[in-house]
Amino acid sequence: MNQIFHPSANVIAKASIGVLIVLVGVLSVFLYFFVRSSWMTGVNISEPQPVPFSHLHHVRQVGLDCRYCHTSVEEAASANIPPTETCMTCHSQIWTDAPMLEPVRVSWRDNVSLEWERLHDLADFVYFNHSIHVNKGIGCETCHGRVDNMALPMKVNTLQMEWCLECHRNPAKYIRPTDEVFTMGYAETVPAGHDPLVEGHELVAQYGIEVGRLDNCSICHR
Amino acid sequence: MQLGQTEKPIGGDLPVVEPGHTYRSVSEKISNIVLDIRTPLGWFVAFGSGSILLMMYLISIAYLFAYGVGVWGINIPVGWGFAIVTFVWWIGIGHAGTLISAILFLFRQDWRTSINRFAEAMTLFAVVCAGLYPILHLGRPWLFFWLLPYPNTFGLWPQFRSALAWDVFAVSTYGTISAVFWYTGLIPDLAGMRDRAKVPLLKMVYGMLALGWRGSSRHWHHHQALYLLLAAIATPLVVSVHTVVSFDFAIAQVPGWSTTVFPPYFVAGAIFSGFAMVVTLLVPIRKLYHIEDMITLRHFDVMGKILLTTGLVVFYGYVTEAFTGWYSGSIYELFLFMNRFTGHYAPFVYLLVFCNLVAPQLLWFRSVRTNMTLMFILSLIINTGMWLERFMIVIISLTADYLPSSWALFIATPWDWSLLIGSIGLFIVLLFLFVRTLPMISVFEMQELIHNTEHGH
Numbered sequence: 001m002n003q004i005f006h007p008s009a010n011v012i013a014k015a016s017i018g019v020l021i022v023l024v025g026v027l028s029v030f031l032y033f034f035v036r037s038s039w040m041t042g043v044n045i046s047e048p049q050p051v052p053f054s055h056l057h058h059v060r061q062v063g064l065d066c067r068y069c070h071t072s073v074e075e076a077a078s079a080n081i082p083p084t085e086t087c088m089t090c091h092s093q094i095w096t097d098a099p100m101l102e103p104v105r106v107s108w109r110d111n112v113s114l115e116w117e118r119l120h121d122l123a124d125f126v127y128f129n130h131s132i133h134v135n136k137g138i139g140c141e142t143c144h145g146r147v148d149n150m151a152l153p154m155k156v157n158t159l160q161m162e163w164c165l166e167c168h169r170n171p172a173k174y175i176r177p178t179d180e181v182f183t184m185g186y187a188e189t190v191p192a193g194h195d196p197l198v199e200g201h202e203l204v205a206q207y208g209i210e211v212g213r214l215d216n217c218s219i220c221h222r
Numbered sequence: 223m224q225l226g227q228t229e230k231p232i233g234g235d236l237p238v239v240e241p242g243h244t245y246r247s248v249s250e251k252i253s254n255i256v257l258d259i260r261t262p263l264g265w266f267v268a269f270g271s272g273s274i275l276l277m278m279y280l281i282s283i284a285y286l287f288a289y290g291v292g293v294w295g296i297n298i299p300v301g302w303g304f305a306i307v308t309f310v311w312w313i314g315i316g317h318a319g320t321l322i323s324a325i326l327f328l329f330r331q332d333w334r335t336s337i338n339r340f341a342e343a344m345t346l347f348a349v350v351c352a353g354l355y356p357i358l359h360l361g362r363p364w365l366f367f368w369l370l371p372y373p374n375t376f377g378l379w380p381q382f383r384s385a386l387a388w389d390v391f392a393v394s395t396y397g398t399i400s401a402v403f404w405y406t407g408l409i410p411d412l413a414g415m416r417d418r419a420k421v422p423l424l425k426m427v428y429g430m431l432a433l434g435w436r437g438s439s440r441h442w443h444h445h446q447a448l449y450l451l452l453a454a455i456a457t458p459l460v461v462s463v464h465t466v467v468s469f470d471f472a473i474a475q476v477p478g479w480s481t482t483v484f485p486p487y488f489v490a491g492a493i494f495s496g497f498a499m500v501v502t503l504l505v506p507i508r509k510l511y512h513i514e515d516m517i518t519l520r521h522f523d524v525m526g527k528i529l530l531t532t533g534l535v536v537f538y539g540y541v542t543e544a545f546t547g548w549y550s551g552s553i554y555e556l557f558l559f560m561n562r563f564t565g566h567y568a569p570f571v572y573l574l575v576f577c578n579l580v581a582p583q584l585l586w587f588r589s590v591r592t593n594m595t596l597m598f599i600l601s602l603i604i605n606t607g608m609w610l611e612r613f614m615i616v617i618i619s620l621t622a623d624y625l626p627s628s629w630a631l632f633i634a635t636p637w638d639w640s641l642l643i644g645s646i647g648l649f650i651v652l653l654f655l656f657v658r659t660l661p662m663i664s665v666f667e668m669q670e671l672i673h674n675t676e677h678g679h
Contacts, residue, residue, distance in 0.1 A: 004416070004425050004426060005429060005434075010434060013433070013434065032373060035375055036375065158375070160376070160377075161375060161376035161378070162374075162375050162376055162377030162378075163377075164377075165376075165377040165378070166377065
């Protein structure tokens with residue numbers, strides 16, 4: 001009787017088991033990093049905006065406070081994207097004919113809002129509130145990064161749930177005094193030899209944050 | 223007993239194999255079912271009607287995915303409708319296969335030999351039907367992998383304190399072990415099919431599946447060791463899987479659920495329904511393929527006894543449930559008991575009592591156990607009864623628990639029914655594909671059986 005398979009089939013059969021294991025391993029590792037990659041999360045990618053607004057210029061060079069534009073950050077869920085009027089408080093006086101600002105003037109003249117490309121877009125089933133974070137000592141830069149260094153707005157954190165929980169499970173690592181919330185580069189201002197974690201635990205106690213409750217499902221999903 | 227005298231087996235007048243079979247005749251008869259004989263018309267009828275039901279299943283799933291679980295009758299308070307009832311029913315049916323192939327193997331029961339392959343296949347397909355149900359029941363079924371513990375981006379594990387997470391492990395372990403066990407048993411027979419097949423493509427396919435089996439004593443040695451090992455691994459699963467399923471209910475506080483008798487009572491019920499399904503399937507199939515000489519009246523006699531025994535255990539479970547309900551003095555437990563027998567679903571409960579308790583008493587009679595028509599009808603009755611039992615447990619408790627203001631009835635919609643009946647179609651299609659493509663009786667174990675009957679050891 002003729003053999004159905006060539007002797008090499010033995011090697012191929014055994015090798016295919018090894019290949020399968022390696023493939024599954026490679027695929028798992030790939031998926032692990034893929035779902036956390038910029039391609040999936042949009043971290044460090046700036047979208048084209050109607051006007052290339054530079055936080056670097058306005059915050060660092062001009063010295064505007066965050067709240068000058070993001071007016072409701074201390075009282076409301078949304079920090080507020082400023083209306084064209086806010087831009088025009090200055091730009092009706094300076095850079096009045098800069099070509100870059102033409103969309104702003106058009107918006108002002110035609111009374112049509114600028115349509116910014118949203119970068120920090122949480123899923124709708126997450127009830128996020130800016131005011132509670134700001135009032136309990138979570139700095140702007142903790143989530144939004146060094147905005148004062150960004151020539152173009154971009155996201156620096158994934159906003160994935162594991163990232164939220166990283167702080168909700170141990171807020172002492174990230175908390176700061178409430179009067180430092182709007183400070184950029186707070187870590188550099190902490191004097192040497194001063195352990196921020198010790199201060200963090202003190203602040204958590206002082207602000208009445210119940211750490212055990214912070215990772216309850218219903219804190220964010222209501 | 224004198225040396226050389228063979229021990230008369232119990233039920234000896236009903237042989238496990240009809241006399242006259244040799245190694246060769248067994249092997250030819252079984253493999254010819256797949257390779258040589260014309261596929262009987264009955265196969266096309268069964269496969270065809272199964273395919274129609276399968277189509278209905280697929281349409282039901284498509285509609286479900288498009289419109290969500292609201293197409294079913296479920297709502298608050300009855301959030302677990304047919305999906306969970308039928309899940310428990312299917313997973314229970316699977317248990318007979320594992321019992322036959324693993325436990326009866328370890329106890330060296332010779333009558334398991336000609337039905338174990340078939341029963342294991344039934345287990346696998348029942349697990350498929352069962353496993354799909356909880357996934358379909360998810361609001362977003364395409365995210366079913368969230369049930370598994372893996373390094374996800376939520377920074378969360380599944381809730382390990384929930385019996386629903388245990389279910390995932392119980393059912394997936396069960397499916398895996400059943401598949402491996404079944405396949406291991408198939409390897410020598412696949413090699414036999416490879417050697418008997420005449421079409422080159424079939425030779426290739428069976429050859430690949432046979433994993434290079436040559437039947438050397440070294441192969442057999444390893445095979446027997448592995449098979450015994452897998453039987454030992456599969457044995458606790460017969461008990462553990464349905465125990466975990468019963469925890470879905472037993473660890474909750476709902477009246478009628480929170481009972482310690484649930485695990486053994488569920489396991490007995492599972493074996494009860496599983497053997498009923500084996501009977502339902504084997505009666506027509508042995509006739510269709512004229513294998514009455516291998517799956518004999520002896521098998522039905524023994525399975526009838528098992529049905530009777532497990533049926534009585536289930537009866538004991540009902541009595542214990544009722545007793546603990548009464549003994550607890552809890553008005554909620556007492557109300558539940560009354561609600562079962564006098565409430566909206568009372569006809570179902572009386573039908574259940576008839577199906578699971580009254581009808582199986584016929585099995586006390588040997589003339590019933592060896593009458594194929596009666597056995598077939600009884601097995602259908604028992605299968606219906608076991609479905610109704612799960613309906614009673616899941617639905618009635620949920621419709622009326624502690625707070626009368628939140629009571630509501632569950633009324634199944636056509637989509638509930640179409641998915642239930644469709645899942646039976648999936649089962650039939652898988653089973654008849656198996657019968658058509660693989661040896662449904664274990665050839666090498668049959669040969670071993672003939673060897674043992676001839677040589678008396």
